[in-house]
Amino acid sequence: MSSMSKPFELPAFVHHYLKISPSLEPLAENDFERFVVYWMYCTRGGRLTDFSKELLTHAWGADENIVQDQFMPITRMMAVFYRLRPDLAAHFNLQTPEGRFGFINWYLSEGDRALFRRNVFSVKFADPLESGVNLLGFAASSFGLGEMLRLSRASLDQVGIKTTIIDTNHDRVGDLKYKVNLVCLPGMENYRLTFNFDLPVFERTYNIGYWPWELSRWPEELKFCFDCCQEVWALSEFNREALQKSTDKPVTRMPIAIEEPKLTTKKRADFGLKEDFFYFLNIFDFHSYIERKNPLGAIKAFQAAFPKTEAGNSKVGLVFKTLNLDPGQPECQAFLKLIGDDSRIKVINQEFSKPELATLMSLTDAYLSLHRAEGFGLPIAEAMLLEKPVICTAYSGNMDFTRPDNSYLVDFKLIPVAPGAYHFMAPESEWADASVTDAAAKMREVFENKEETRARAARGKLLILNEYSPQKVGQMMQERLKNIPLLS
Numbered sequence: 412m413s414s415m416s417k418p419f420e421l422p423a424f425v426h427h428y429l430k431i432s433p434s435l436e437p438l439a440e441n442d443f444e445r446f447v448v449y450w451m452y453c454t455r456g457g458r459l460t461d462f463s464k465e466l467l468t469h470a471w472g473a474d475e476n477i478v479q480d481q482f483m484p485i486t487r488m489m490a491v492f493y494r495l496r497p498d499l500a501a502h503f504n505l506q507t508p509e510g511r512f513g514f515i516n517w518y519l520s521e522g523d524r525a526l527f528r529r530n531v532f533s534v535k536f537a538d539p540l541e542s543g544v545n546l547l548g549f550a551a552s553s554f555g556l557g558e559m560l561r562l563s564r565a566s567l568d569q570v571g572i573k574t575t576i577i578d579t580n581h582d583r584v585g586d587l588k589y590k591v592n593l594v595c596l597p598g599m600e601n602y603r604l605t606f607n608f609d610l611p612v613f614e615r616t617y618n619i620g621y622w623p624w625e626l627s628r629w630p631e632e633l634k635f636c637f638d639c640c641q642e643v644w645a646l647s648e649f650n651r652e653a654l655q656k657s658t659d660k661p662v663t664r665m666p667i668a669i670e671e672p673k674l675t676t677k678k679r680a681d682f683g684l685k686e687d688f689f690y691f692l693n694i695f696d697f698h699s700y701i702e703r704k705n706p707l708g709a710i711k712a713f714q715a716a717f718p719k720t721e722a723g724n725s726k727v728g729l730v731f732k733t734l735n736l737d738p739g740q741p742e743c744q745a746f747l748k749l750i751g752d753d754s755r756i757k758v759i760n761q762e763f764s765k766p767e768l769a770t771l772m773s774l775t776d777a778y779l780s781l782h783r784a785e786g787f788g789l790p791i792a793e794a795m796l797l798e799k800p801v802i803c804t805a806y807s808g809n810m811d812f813t814r815p816d817n818s819y820l821v822d823f824k825l826i827p828v829a830p831g832a833y834h835f836m837a838p839e840s841e842w843a844d845a846s847v848t849d850a851a852a853k854m855r856e857v858f859e860n861k862e863e864t865r866a867r868a869a870r871g872k873l874l875i876l877n878e879y880s881p882q883k884v885g886q887m888m889q890e891r892l893k894n895i896p897l898l899s
Contacts, residue, residue, distance in 0.1 A: 543573030543589030647808030
């Protein structure tokens with residue numbers, strides 16, 4: 412983009428960020444304002460990409476819709492802040508020279524503190540800090556990040572390490588009691604958090620970033636995120652290798668624990684499922700990048716494995732447990748169009764409690780994931796613990812625990828990640844394109860060869876029990892924490 416004369420187009424990753432941070436959406440009315448809000452909350456004027464610098468050059472130019480004085484211009488960025496703060500209009504009338512002069516003076520003296528640091532969290536320190544871990548993140552979230560934090564606490568509890576939870580979704584988040592911060596958030600969220608907290612929160616503690624990441628490379632433009640912590644924990648070896656390439660700081664593989672599920676008394680009928688069907692299950696959230704989860708590949712593989720026109724295929728089904736399916740969105744429309752009139756494919760688009768989701772998984776017969784990339788693959792591991800056969804792409808984080816003897820691994824080829832298909836991706840990023848033909852063959856094998864299927868599923872459950880229990884993961888965390896001087 413060589414000139415800002417063309418209409419401003421919001422980058423796809425900013426749309427995604429604002430979608431998963433709904434509290435930010437009301438702060439802006441158009442794409443340019445949304446970018447300013449995103450930048451204000453997430454990068455704080457720090458190390459920006461060339462694309463961002465060009466936008467900010469535009470942002471610092473004089474706003475054409477405001478009368479300007481010779482003293483100094485009111486920039487587009489300043490005008491956005493003015494519109495975001497109704498109280499400013501009551502104090503400064505930009506139609507008058509006095510109002511413009513007063514607003515400029517206010518902006519230069521108070522604007523940075525009032526606007527750029529407007530969400531500073533209130534935290535108290537224990538004095539002195541004790542040995543233990545402060546867990547920071549979206550503690551109340553029902554999504555993966557919340558589960559990651561809660562499972563980390565369960566693992567640390569198993570080995571007697573003291574913990575406290577700091578829910579960063581609230582302004583008054585609690586007291587820091589311990590010497591180590593474990594930030595269970597993506598790298599950019601970790602970076603944003605350092606600016607939303609007073610700096611002593613991170614200066615007095617040893618800080619570990621526990622970052623989910625799904626691609627094989629960390630973007631060069633985001634290397635500054637490593638400044639937020641002394642080390643990083645990675646969910647898988649795939650994850651660890653990607654992050655370690657971008658930093659000299661320690662990056663340690665630290666999987667999340669898989670807990671024995673609590674099941675409800677619900678039956679198949681409660682989920683709209685038929686008793687005499689063999690069901691494959693796939694779970695995904697449309698906000699987690701549909702291209703990465705690749706449900707279209709799952710549909711194609713199912714329909715190739717079990718054509719409707721062939722006898723014996725009428726009682727095989729595919730269940731999608733989804734969230735945030737919006738029929739008005741193009742990606743959702745493509746998903747529904749491919750399903751078409753195939754009544755064997757059922758979509759359950761609603762939020763379930765953890766026990767309800769585990770119950771649904773327990774009532775289906777196999778788990779299918781033709782993902783393009785996973786940082787860990789939590790639903791796959793949870794299905795294995797329930798002794799379900801899993802059919803999954805032989806790529807990325809799940810390869811720590813899905814093996815030829817306990818899973819049905821689907822062949823793939825690496826393809827470029829399309830622009831906008833993933834946030835903050837490095838140039839020339841690649842991910843897997845699972846073979847629909849091989850996936851269909853594996854699905855037929857699971858459906859037809861019950862004895863081998865049961866044997867592989869049993870081996871999968873045993874591996875998860877032995878290597879991913881809260882006790883086992885807690886021991887891994889304890890061993891790593893022993894090497895931190897603040898805890899020794």
